Amino acid sequence: MSMTNNHTERLDSLPDGKLLIWQDSREFCFTTDAVFLAAFPHIVTKARAMDLGCGTGAVAMTIAKRGAESVLAVDINAHVIDLLKRSLAENGMQQTVTPLCADLRDYRSFVRSESMDLVLANPPYRIGGRRRQQATAACHETTATMEDFFRVAAYALRTKGRFALVQLPDRFTDAVRLGIRYQLELKRLQWVHSYADRPAWIFLAEFVKGGKPGLEVLPPLLMYEKDGSYSRETLAYYYGSHD
Numbered sequence: 001m002s003m004t005n006n007h008t009e010r011l012d013s014l015p016d017g018k019l020l021i022w023q024d025s026r027e028f029c030f031t032t033d034a035v036f037l038a039a040f041p042h043i044v045t046k047a048r049a050m051d052l053g054c055g056t057g058a059v060a061m062t063i064a065k066r067g068a069e070s071v072l073a074v075d076i077n078a079h080v081i082d083l084l085k086r087s088l089a090e091n092g093m094q095q096t097v098t099p100l101c102a103d104l105r106d107y108r109s110f111v112r113s114e115s116m117d118l119v120l121a122n123p124p125y126r127i128g129g130r131r132r133q134q135a136t137a138a139c140h141e142t143t144a145t146m147e148d149f150f151r152v153a154a155y156a157l158r159t160k161g162r163f164a165l166v167q168l169p170d171r172f173t174d175a176v177r178l179g180i181r182y183q184l185e186l187k188r189l190q191w192v193h194s195y196a197d198r199p200a201w202i203f204l205a206e207f208v209k210g211g212k213p214g215l216e217v218l219p220p221l222l223m224y225e226k227d228g229s230y231s232r233e234t235l236a237y238y239y240g241s242h243d
Contacts, residue, residue, distance in 0.1 A: 009083070011090070014058060015238035019065060020090040022083040023056050030058035033166045033202050036192060036221070037122055038062035039237040040204045041164035049118040050074065050111060050156055052104050052149055057084035057097065059120055064096040066240065068118065071097045072111065074104055076144075104144055107152040119153040120164045125171070146171065147178055154182035154209065163207040169200050185211030190218040195226070 008025045015035055023029045038059040043049070046069040051060040054073035057080075064071050075081055081101040088094045102110050123146045146167070153163040163184050167175055169191070179186050184207035191200035200220070223234050230238070 014062065016065075016240060019061050020087060021056055021058060021061065022086045022090070024079065024083060027077065027080050027083075028055055030056060032223070033192075034058045034122055035062070036202075036204055036237050037120060037164060037166040038066070039240060040166075040188075040190070041118060041120065041162055041206050043067050044117050047117040048115065049120065050116050052119060052121045052152060053123060053144070054080075054084065054099070055122075056080050057087055057099070059122065060084070060097050060099075061087065061091065061093060063118070063120065064093055068096070072116075073097055073099045074102055074110070075099075076101065076103050104152050105148055107155060111152075111156045113155055114158045114161075116156040116161055117158060118162050118164065119156055121149040121153070122166050123149045125168045146174060150175075150178040150182045150184065153207075154184055157184075157209040159210045161209045163209070165205045165207070166202055167205070169203060172203055175205060179207050184209055185213065186215055187211050188216045188218065190221055192221045192223065194223050196220075196222050 010023055012021050012023055013019065014021055021030065035058065039062070043063065043066055047067065048070050049063050049068040050072040051063065052074055054060050054075045057073055060071045060073035073084060078101045081099045084099045088097055088099070100110055124144070157163060165175060176186060186205060187208045188206040190204045192202045192204065193200050221233050221237070222231050225231050
């Protein structure tokens with residue numbers, strides 16, 4: 001980890017140890033759910049992808065590393081977009097990932113209809129309740145709702161394009177209803193648990209625009225072994241060997 005003159009900014013690495021990422025402790029830094037989201041969806045050859053609410057860019061850069069030909073990374077927070085630009089320079093990825101500071105609700109101004117093969121989103125988890133003092137917009141629906149993310153995905157995706165989502169279990173039925181509303185068929189689902197005897201804490205979902213009914217439920221992803229070490233499945237997601 002490398003620090004800058006601004007004591008809150010630091011240069012970290014993603015779990016694979018190969019991608020460097022600038023972050024700021026005053027902002028929402030990437031967490032395990034972002035790593036899982038980036039590893040989860042299928043990526044077609046020469047995929048055009050878009051990361052909505054990209055934050056410091058962990059998902060966008062990982063998707064590019066996995067083979068996407070181009071990634072549009074969108075966030076309303078100008079500071080995290082500046083950090084992403086620095087990260088892209090660190091990794092030599094300026095030609096693959098395009099950072100954009102924009103409100104995703106203004107989607108018609110920055111993305112063409114049916115132009116994307118893959119859209120990814122790690123939307124705010126909380127509708128209300130007690131809010132974090134830092135990174136409120138990243139955790140709570142203060143600037144965009146989960147429906148906004150579905151609306152943009154439905155507009156931007158080509159037919160048979162994929163929308164990958166990570167969310168809390170108590171938002172699952174909302175996600176299913178929104179998928180039906182926007183003609184995004186839920187096709188793959190995985191529940192993520194910290195331990196085998198604990199309830200799921202997030203789910204990973206992949207929707208297909210105009211997809212036929214039929215759902216593949218993957219085996220639960222257990223993050224830790226009984227001794228507290230990362231499970232084989234977690235390490236596979238972290239290091240890109242689960243495909």
